[in-house]
Amino acid sequence: MPNRRALIGAIAAGLLVTAMPLAARAQEKLPVVASFSILGDFVREVGGERVSVTTLVGANGDAHVYSPTPADAKAMAAAKLIVVNGLKFEGWMTRLIKSSGAKATVATATTGVSPLKGDDDHGKAGHGHDHDVDPHAWQNAANAKVYVANIRDALVKADPAGQAAYEANATRYLAQLDAVDGEVKAAVARIPADRRKAITSHDAFGYFVKAYGIAFIAPQGVSTEAEASAKDVARIIRQVKAEKVPAVFLENVTNPRLVEQIARESGAKIGGRIYSDALSDASGPAGTYIAMMKHNISEIEKALAAGPA
Numbered sequence: 329m330p331n332r333r334a335l336i337g338a339i340a341a342g343l344l345v346t347a348m349p350l351a352a353r354a355q356e357k358l359p360v361v362a363s364f365s366i367l368g369d370f371v372r373e374v375g376g377e378r379v380s381v382t383t384l385v386g387a388n389g390d391a392h393v394y395s396p397t398p399a400d401a402k403a404m405a406a407a408k409l410i411v412v413n414g415l416k417f418e419g420w421m422t423r424l425i426k427s428s429g430a431k432a433t434v435a436t437a438t439t440g441v442s443p444l445k446g447d448d449d450h451g452k453a454g455h456g457h458d459h460d461v462d463p464h465a466w467q468n469a470a471n472a473k474v475y476v477a478n479i480r481d482a483l484v485k486a487d488p489a490g491q492a493a494y495e496a497n498a499t500r501y502l503a504q505l506d507a508v509d510g511e512v513k514a515a516v517a518r519i520p521a522d523r524r525k526a527i528t529s530h531d532a533f534g535y536f537v538k539a540y541g542i543a544f545i546a547p548q549g550v551s552t553e554a555e556a557s558a559k560d561v562a563r564i565i566r567q568v569k570a571e572k573v574p575a576v577f578l579e580n581v582t583n584p585r586l587v588e589q590i591a592r593e594s595g596a597k598i599g600g601r602i603y604s605d606a607l608s609d610a611s612g613p614a615g616t617y618i619a620m621m622k623h624n625i626s627e628i629e630k631a632l633a634a635g636p637a
């Protein structure tokens with residue numbers, strides 16, 4: 329009976345084959361979609377090994393003006409949780425959620441953040457009604473903690489078995505956010521008070537300004553959709569000269585032409601590239617939120633701290 333052993337082996341193998349998909353399913357990661365790179369980083373930090381994150385607007389991408397792809401719709405349809413910024417940052421997400429037939433829970437990361445007004449005294453006529461609220465709340469690390477708490481709670485709801493892991497990851501990461509918040513404040517304190525001002529192309533640093541006390545002036549509003557008018561640019565050049573604003577900064581998501589023009593015509597120096605609405609790719613200086621905050625404040629301190637030689 330040489331085949332008896334083989335038969336038992338085959339039955340055992342058959343059992344294994346039918347048992348395997350179940351085991352594989354149990355280890356499947358929770359599919360999560362994040363609308364842009366900074367949220368994707370937060371979800372990865374809190375979700376760890378339990379989640380698989382798809383980020384729609386990737387490194388150096390501009391989420392204000394994004395056209396979703398068919399692959400995005402597919403990821404949305406497969407997701408169990410979708411994380412958005414809210415505060416009218418990614419208006420296209422609402423349409424994409426509908427058109428993709430997504431059934432996932434949608435978590436708004438800014439829930440509980442005190443929103444700042446968008447176009448305030450910038451005198452931009454004829455537009456801005458869509459941008460009456462400033463969406464860039466992540467630029468204050470204290471707000472980033474609100475984002476992370478919301479993401480933690482949404483992950484626990486979507487995957488209750490992971491509660492302990494999500495809570496432990498969030499606690500560890502929230503402590504890192506506290507540390508980076510302290511680092512930014514310490515760096516600002518080293519910059520002479522009369523030099524705590526700079527220019528960026530679009531108004532992405534309102535929350536940073538309020539939290540940390542560096543005044544950022546921008547020719548473009550809180551969205552990149554509307555172009556700055558020649559009048560706004562001329563006004564800012566006058567302001568840079570009158571208030572001796574030391575530096576202008578390039579942004580990773582906007583065309584540098586405008587701030588280069590302001591630097592040229594006002595005599596302010598170009599203080600490097602800071603990351604406003606998106607991370608850099610992994611090999612760049614701002615591959616994570618924490619790296620971004622450290623890079624930005626280091627560029628800002630370098631450009632503003634030293635007076636003219």
Ligand SMILES: [Zn+2]
Pocket residue numbers: 392464530531532550551552604605
């Ligand atoms: Zn922006």
